[in-house]
Amino acid sequence: MGLLSIIRKIKKKEKEMRILMVGLDNSGKTTIVLKINGEDTSVISPTLGFNIKTIVYQKYTLNIWDVGGQKTIRSYWRNYFEQTDGLVWVVDSSDLRRLDDCKMELDNLLKEERLAGSSLLILANKQDIQGALTPDEIGKVLNLESMDKSRHWKIVGCSAYTGEGLLEGFDWLVQDIASRIYMLD
Amino acid sequence: MEDDDPSFATETLDPALQKKHHDMLERLSARHQARKSDSPDTSSSSSTLESTSSFLAKFSDARRSIESRIAESRFVSSSSASSSTDPSKHKSDLADISVAINDLEKLLAENSYFLPSYEVRSSLKMVSDLKQSLESLSAELIPKKKFSFKSKSTNKKPEPKLPEIQKPDVVSPPNFLVPVRDSPGLRNKHGETLVKSFKGSSIGEFTLSDLDSCQVQLTGTVNALFLHRLKNCNVYTGPVIGSILIDDVEDCVLVLASHQIRIHCARKSDFYLRVRSRPIIEDSNGVRFAPYCLDYKGIEEDLKTAGLDEETNNWANVDDFRWLRAVQSPNWSVLPGEERVSSVSISSNADS
Numbered sequence: 320m321g322l323l324s325i326i327r328k329i330k331k332k333e334k335e336m337r338i339l340m341v342g343l344d345n346s347g348k349t350t351i352v353l354k355i356n357g358e359d360t361s362v363i364s365p366t367l368g369f370n371i372k373t374i375v376y377q378k379y380t381l382n383i384w385d386v387g388g389q390k391t392i393r394s395y396w397r398n399y400f401e402q403t404d405g406l407v408w409v410v411d412s413s414d415l416r417r418l419d420d421c422k423m424e425l426d427n428l429l430k431e432e433r434l435a436g437s438s439l440l441i442l443a444n445k446q447d448i449q450g451a452l453t454p455d456e457i458g459k460v461l462n463l464e465s466m467d468k469s470r471h472w473k474i475v476g477c478s479a480y481t482g483e484g485l486l487e488g489f490d491w492l493v494q495d496i497a498s499r500i501y502m503l504d
Numbered sequence: 505m506e507d508d509d510p511s512f513a514t515e516t517l518d519p520a521l522q523k524k525h526h527d528m529l530e531r532l533s534a535r536h537q538a539r540k541s542d543s544p545d546t547s548s549s550s551s552t553l554e555s556t557s558s559f560l561a562k563f564s565d566a567r568r569s570i571e572s573r574i575a576e577s578r579f580v581s582s583s584s585a586s587s588s589t590d591p592s593k594h595k596s597d598l599a600d601i602s603v604a605i606n607d608l609e610k611l612l613a614e615n616s617y618f619l620p621s622y623e624v625r626s627s628l629k630m631v632s633d634l635k636q637s638l639e640s641l642s643a644e645l646i647p648k649k650k651f652s653f654k655s656k657s658t659n660k661k662p663e664p665k666l667p668e669i670q671k672p673d674v675v676s677p678p679n680f681l682v683p684v685r686d687s688p689g690l691r692n693k694h695g696e697t698l699v700k701s702f703k704g705s706s707i708g709e710f711t712l713s714d715l716d717s718c719q720v721q722l723t724g725t726v727n728a729l730f731l732h733r734l735k736n737c738n739v740y741t742g743p744v745i746g747s748i749l750i751d752d753v754e755d756c757v758l759v760l761a762s763h764q765i766r767i768h769c770a771r772k773s774d775f776y777l778r779v780r781s782r783p784i785i786e787d788s789n790g791v792r793f794a795p796y797c798l799d800y801k802g803i804e805e806d807l808k809t810a811g812l813d814e815e816t817n818n819w820a821n822v823d824d825f826r827w828l829r830a831v832q833s834p835n836w837s838v839l840p841g842e843e844r845v846s847s848v849s850i851s852s853n854a855d856s
Contacts (some may be wrong), residue, residue, distance in 0.1 A: 328845065344766060345747055360761075361763070361811055363763075363764065363781055364781035364782040364784075364823070365764060365766055365781070365784045367825065377616070387643050389766075389784070390768070390786060390787070390825075391787075392825065412725075413687070413728050414749065415685070415686070415687055416711070416713075416730065430759050445746075447708075447727070448709050448727045448746070449707060449708030450687050450688065450707070450708050451709070452710065461711060480746070486757035
């Protein structure tokens with residue numbers, strides 16, 4: 320029995336997925352996590368460090384690691400890369416000025432070997448705000464089409480404020496991870 | 505395998521093997537000779553000298569020869585009438601010199617791993633000086649018209665191999681494939697009073713950027729507010745429903761209310777805040793905090809819309825991302841009561 324099949328078996332028993340949420344500060348990572356968990360999103364402080372949420376989603380248990388995006392603490396993101404099944408990159412679609420930063424940080428992240436096998440969900444957040452870029456526009460700015468062909472990825476527009484688009488994004492992510500790890504049982 | 509061992513070969517009687525052995529010895533001695541004759545003056549391009557002094561000697565020889573060639577070309581061109589000189593001759597001369605400089609640079613690169621850093625630096629400086637003088641030489645020799653194009657496209661492009669056909673390949677590639685539009689906002693103003701009401705507008709996000717010595721009054725609610733590069737400004741805003749992102753402000757007074765407030769790179773500024781969550785600062789210093797103090801007609805309603813109708817006292821719960829310790833950060837403080845401005849009243853209906 321190979322190591323991979325052992326890991327598969329263990330994972331199968333637990334049906335756990337490890338999801339890493341990253342993105343620039345002010346993109347809405349914590350708000351998204353609380354919103355899908357049905358919690359109050361009206362009082363959220365900028366994340367100093369990280370939050371972990373365990374959410375039962377369909378028949379899976381998601382361990383969501385929501386890591387702060389302030390510049391000072393971005394260098395600590397790599398401490399959370401290990402064993403990540405799904406990567407969620409959150410974009411503030413209304414912050415046009417920092418799209419360069421956003422692209423640069425994402426490009427750096429995708430170079431990371433430890434994240435090479437993880438599915439990538441890009442959430443173009445804040446679609447409720449008048450003047451925000453559409454998911455298509457964000458996809459072009461981030462040049463997603465040029466991504467490594469082996470990467471499973473999808474971009475979804477959403478609003479953590481209204482909740483719109485969040486389920487669509489996470490449904491895809493969970494299905495994609497499940498089909499890779501649990502071989503569509 | 506046995507060919508590697510000469511003693512083994514002599515013991516065998518097989519003539520074919522002996523012949524082979526003999527050939528091999530000849531090859532070896534030939535190679536040895538070649539190596540010996542090679543070693544004192546190594547070929548210029550691919551050699552590592554492993555000794556600082558021999559490198560420096562070789563380097564300065566090559567440098568002197570290039571310098572004399574540049575001087576020679578310059579002399580030739582100045583002594584002969586400019587109309588009679590042959591431009592193609594100049595071009596080939598310049599190209600030769602350029603190749604020589606490149607070789608010199610290559611030599612330096614190949615040997616840089618063992619050179620002391622001072623030598624590397626000074627040698628690099630010499631190479632770039634040579635390039636400079638070659639460039640100025642080519643500017644003198646090659647007709648002015650063509651050069652002007654070059655100076656426009658690149659200010660200092662190394663390797664001017666054929667100076668007259670400088671390719672404009674250094675045009676920086678466009679950052680974005682889609683044109684990124686500007687969000688609504690007030691930008692690039694100096695010494696003005698800027699008034700804007702969001703009442704009844706569909707504006708979702710608003711940007712204040714590159715303002716100097718301005719007074720800004722924003723009334724009504726908006727979803728997101730971005731402040732970027734403000735200097736010596738007073739900014740009074742109605743409640744923001746989502747978040748305020750501040751980057752690079754100096755000598756400002758900002759009166760703001762929002763769900764979240766993030767402050768980056770602020771210096772010597774006072775913030776009068778009402779926030780539902782903890783305000784944060786990063787890379788800032790000399791910033792002081794006090795409670796929100798704005799008043800305009802209809803502000804109560806706007807505060808209610810944004811869920812900010814009650815004082816939360818979060819204005820003093822500042823997290824400094826550059827100071828992750830239990831003791832008070834030196835980068836911010838509470839603005840002493842006697843230094844605070846009293847309530848600021850602005851007009852709500854004026855619109856620019």
